[in-house]
Amino acid sequence: MITKLLIANRGEIACRIIRTARRMGIAMVAVYSDADRNALHVSQADEAVHVGASPAAESYLKTSAILDAAKRTGADAIHPGYGFLSENAGFAETCAAAGLVFVGPPAAAIHAMGDKANAKALMRQAGVPVVPGYDGEEQSPERLHEEAGRIGFPLLVKAVAGGGGRGMRRVDTKEDLAAAIDSARREAESAFGDGRLLLERLVENARHIEVQIFGDRHENIVHLGERDCSTQRRHQKIIEEAPSPFADATLRSAMGDAAVSAARAVGYVGAGTVEFIVGQDRSFFFLEMNTRLQVEHPVTEMVTGLDLVEWQLRVAQGEPLPLRQDEVHIAGHAIEARLCAEDPAAAFSPQVGQVVHWKPDAISVAGIRVDHGIREGDVVTPFYDPMIAKVIAHGRTRSEALAKVRYALLSLPLLGVVTNRACLLDIIDGEAFARGDMATGMVDAAVFASKTPANVDFARAAAVLARAEEGDWFSTTGRTCCPLTLSAGEVTKACNVLFQRSRWTGVEVDGEFHSANELGMSSLVTAAQGRALWLARADEIFCFEEPDPLAPEEKSQGDGIVVSPVAGVLRQLAVKDGDAVECGALVAVVEAMKMETRLVAGIAGVVRLTGRNSGDQLRAGDVVAEIDSEEPAEG
Numbered sequence: 001m002i003t004k005l006l007i008a009n010r011g012e013i014a015c016r017i018i019r020t021a022r023r024m025g026i027a028m029v030a031v032y033s034d035a036d037r038n039a040l041h042v043s044q045a046d047e048a049v050h051v052g053a054s055p056a057a058e059s060y061l062k063t064s065a066i067l068d069a070a071k072r073t074g075a076d077a078i079h080p081g082y083g084f085l086s087e088n089a090g091f092a093e094t095c096a097a098a099g100l101v102f103v104g105p106p107a108a109a110i111h112a113m114g115d116k117a118n119a120k121a122l123m124r125q126a127g128v129p130v131v132p133g134y135d136g137e138e139q140s141p142e143r144l145h146e147e148a149g150r151i152g153f154p155l156l157v158k159a160v161a162g163g164g165g166r167g168m169r170r171v172d173t174k175e176d177l178a179a180a181i182d183s184a185r186r187e188a189e190s191a192f193g194d195g196r197l198l199l200e201r202l203v204e205n206a207r208h209i210e211v212q213i214f215g216d217r218h219e220n221i222v223h224l225g226e227r228d229c230s231t232q233r234r235h236q237k238i239i240e241e242a243p244s245p246f247a248d249a250t251l252r253s254a255m256g257d258a259a260v261s262a263a264r265a266v267g268y269v270g271a272g273t274v275e276f277i278v279g280q281d282r283s284f285f286f287l288e289m290n291t292r293l294q295v296e297h298p299v300t301e302m303v304t305g306l307d308l309v310e311w312q313l314r315v316a317q318g319e320p321l322p323l324r325q326d327e328v329h330i331a332g333h334a335i336e337a338r339l340c341a342e343d344p345a346a347a348f349s350p351q352v353g354q355v356v357h358w359k360p361d362a363i364s365v366a367g368i369r370v371d372h373g374i375r376e377g378d379v380v381t382p383f384y385d386p387m388i389a390k391v392i393a394h395g396r397t398r399s400e401a402l403a404k405v406r407y408a409l410l411s412l413p414l415l416g417v418v419t420n421r422a423c424l425l426d427i428i429d430g431e432a433f434a435r436g437d438m439a440t441g442m443v444d445a446a447v448f449a450s451k452t453p454a455n456v457d458f459a460r461a462a463a464v465l466a467r468a469e470e471g472d473w474f475s476t477t478g479r480t481c482c483p484l485t486l487s488a489g490e491v492t493k494a495c496n497v498l499f500q501r502s503r504w505t506g507v508e509v510d511g512e513f514h515s516a517n518e519l520g521m522s523s524l525v526t527a528a529q530g531r532a533l534w535l536a537r538a539d540e541i542f543c544f545e546e547p548d549p550l551a552p553e554e555k556s557q558g559d560g561i562v563v564s565p566v567a568g569v570l571r572q573l574a575v576k577d578g579d580a581v582e583c584g585a586l587v588a589v590v591e592a593m594k595m596e597t598r599l600v601a602g603i604a605g606v607v608r609l610t611g612r613n614s615g616d617q618l619r620a621g622d623v624v625a626e627i628d629s630e631e632p633a634e635g
Contacts, residue, residue, distance in 0.1 A: 013373075154204070239337050355379070568597070
């Protein structure tokens with residue numbers, strides 16, 4: 001029996017595991033990095049052990065530190081969550097050698113399915129349909145180009161190891177192939193320590209549908225239905241649902257049988273997910289098997305009424321599965337939306353900052369669940385995945401689940417960090433999602449523009465700021481005006497907040513007067529953050545700032561200044577000091593929150609580096625290089 005469980009993870013999944021472990025009477029040990037010293041999962045566990053510096057490679061991925069923490073606390077089992085060490089066969093073997101229960105599948109199964117090329121070969125042998133492509137050992141650029149020509153375009157370049165969309169690139173023409181191979185290989189080596197690649201035919205307008213499977217040590221394997229994960233950006237899921245609105249009874253049965261066959265082929269034990277790509281004709285192909293608990297497991301829990309973490313722990317203790325296949329029942333519909341610290345209007349670039357407003361416990365509606373690992377005051381850092389919370393809703397029908405998840409998103413504004421909340425609302429309000437007709441490339445093809453606040457929003461923000469110091473502006477004898485200049489993005493407006501004797505009467509913006517009654521202040525959510533004021537109303541969140549008159553004027557990319565728009569790691573310098581570059585040439589690559597951002601020259605000229613080196617940690621706004629114009633000076 002497991003008596004003390006070390007959770008080798010962080011954030012919302014660590015908090016999720018803690019909930020079940022506590023209910024089962026299991027003592028819990030958390031681990032944390034420098035960045036997570038005051039994190040929610042640390043405070044919720046019975047014990048907590050520091051395992052290293054903020055970068056994951058120096059903490060959560062450091063096997064020796066994790067095992068030492070287990071030894072020091074007397075833990076007898078380790079739950080890896082997802083990501084980090086969860087699909088590391090060597091880690092599973094090391095746990096077993098140390099006498100620890102690894103809450104996951106056997107190392108052999110992880111190894112077999114972790115290598116995508118090997119996994120596809122095993123699936124062919126098991127009779128599971130596989131996407132046509134190339135997964136050979138010969139990895140020279142020449143061979144990959146040759147195989148790409150045979151497969152045809154468009155195609156996908158994918159990392160052999162790992163998952164989560166990392167090391168994956170869509171290639172539409174042969175001219176784009178070389179750059180895609182270089183980028184995918186670099187990202188795969190960084191993320192998984194393995195730069196091998198495979199090529200796959202791209203199934204156009206495809207659905208991404210996966211099947212949750214479970215096995216025990218007594219050779220029992222069942223599936224718990226399917227999840228539709230077709231709503232993705234950058235090959236990473238952002239909305240998932242169960243059951244799939246696209247699958248009919250025939251497809252559902254065939255995929256369930258194929259998933260069980262896949263699991264049985266590798267002697268699978270524990271929770272796993274078999275992922276399929278599905279064409280519009282409902283033909284389906286094996287993509288990969290994730291040998292761990294998935295981020296989107298709550299939607300399966302909602303429609304089955306089961307606790308998958310409890311199943312994991314019981315199977316790890318040697319118990320048989322609680323249910324046979326004919327005892328698994330699906331009831332209703334569930335939808336999960338991932339709230340991420342990213343800006344959809346800037347190609348979903350990662351965002352960092354301090355959370356100043358977040359009240360997930362404010363919702364107490366049946367069928368709504370919020371999985372998260374943050375509190376007000378916490379800082380979202382560039383070191384880990386941008387997902388900060390999951391909003392899950394269950395209803396008797398899909399439309400009821402959709403209404404609930406929309407209500408939950410509207411009721412849970414997170415202020416202090418830019419998130420994808422408005423994007424999620426746009427998606428679920430769209431006709432394609434309402435029809436259940438999403439395909440994997442639809443979000444990437446859409447344009448999500450930043451919305452500019454209206455005059456009435458500026459008026460609301462000005463009223464909040466002026467009323468915070470209303471003692472300075474009240475007049476007992478007549479009319480007083482509080483002038484404020486506010487900026488939101490690139491828009492700046494002059495505002496005048498008007499007071500009459502002991503009360504404020506309204507705000508004037510660009511000559512428009514908005515009365516106090518009109519502004520509807522009671523329906524707003526606001527939070528101050530330094531010189532900024534965050535304001536949430538309906539489905540929009542805006543950040544207003546009072547410009548600093550003493551701040552130096554910022555130079556732009558057009559001036560030849562190459563800056564990092566995100567906080568992250570300088571993964572590659574593509575130029576040397578003194579190189580001549582054309583406008584648009586690649587200067588550097590910054591990696592943050594599992595995403596690469598390419599920094600390019602805004603003008604043609606000669607590169608002057610600023611002393612940054614590959615591997616350096618950058619802040620948003622840090623200058624990486626300056627480009628001296630080649631044009632001769634006038635005069």
